[in-house]
Structure formats: C-alpha cells, structure tokens
Amino acid sequence: MGVKKKEKDIQPGSETNFFDRVYEVVRLIPYGRVTSYGAIAKCLGAAKSARMVGWAMNACGGREDVPAHRVVNRKGLLTGKHHFEGTNLMQQLLENEGIKVVDSQIIDFEEIFWDPMKEL
Numbered sequence: 001m002g003v004k005k006k007e008k009d010i011q012p013g014s015e016t017n018f019f020d021r022v023y024e025v026v027r028l029i030p031y032g033r034v035t036s037y038g039a040i041a042k043c044l045g046a047a048k049s050a051r052m053v054g055w056a057m058n059a060c061g062g063r064e065d066v067p068a069h070r071v072v073n074r075k076g077l078l079t080g081k082h083h084f085e086g087t088n089l090m091q092q093l094l095e096n097e098g099i100k101v102v103d104s105q106i107i108d109f110e111e112i113f114w115d116p117m118k119e120l
Contacts, residue, residue: 018044022056023063025116029070032097033114034106036074043116050074058083069093076109 025040037057038050046052053071057080060066069090073079081090081104091101100107 018046018049018052019056019059022053023060023066025120026057026066026068026071028116028120029067029114032099033112034070034072034076034094034099034109035114035116036072038074039113039115039117040071043120054080067093070114072106072109076106076113078104078106 021044022040025043026035029035036050037053038047040053041047041049044053057068057071060068062085068080069084071080078090078094078101081088084090084093086092091104094101094106099112106112
C-alpha cells in the first residue's frame with residue numbers, strides 16, 4: 001500500500017465499499033500485532049459496526065493479501081477461528097508471528113494490540 005491513510009481518508013461514503021475499506025485497514029496491521037473488529041470499525045467512522053467488520057473478515061475467504069488472522073475480538077479472543085481452514089490455523093498463523101495464544105486467548109493482548117486510530 002505504501003502510504004498510510006488517516007481516519008479522515010477512510011470515511012463512510014468514499015468510493016470503495018465498506019468491506020474494501022476494512023481490508024485496507026487490515027493490510028496495515030503490522031506483523032506480530034493484532035487489532036479488534038471494533039477498533040477497525042471506529043477507525044472507519046462506523047464505531048457501532050464491529051459486527052460488519054466481522055462479516056467482512058468472514059467474506060475475505062482466505063485472501064492472501066488480507067491478514068485476517070490478526071483481527072480478534074475486543075478481549076483478544078480468537079472468535080473468528082472457525083472461519084479458517086484446519087482446526088487451529090488462525091492460532092498457528094499468530095504463533096508463527098511470535099504471538100502467544102492459550103485456549104483461544106491472546107496472551108499480553110494489551111501489549112501487542114494495534115489501534116488504527118492511534119497508529120494511522
């Protein structure tokens with residue numbers, strides 16, 4: 001992507017649809033970090049649309065350009081893991097990035113949480 005987008009650049013009503021804007025933000029999540037559905041929604045100016053972000057993540061269907069495994073719920077739980085192929089693929093992808101996961105819960109969630117409102 002190259003250029004980071006600010007919140008004002010990713011507003012509702014832009015020419016791209018909501019799912020595409022979600023994917024733009026998800027592509028910016030750094031390796032070894034995670035964010036939440038709600039943080040993405042808030043960044044997009046749709047704070048009450050965390051569920052729609054979840055739908056977007058489910059719809060991305062294994063697109064390699066969208067690191068969907070880096071999006072978890074607000075408590076650091078891997079609530080979307082059943083949408084990944086295999087029994088533990090989401091956890092394995094996170095662990096490959098050095099993220100510790102126990103019982104579908106990210107350990108030290110607050111330390112590795114990436115807030116797009118602060119980072120973009």
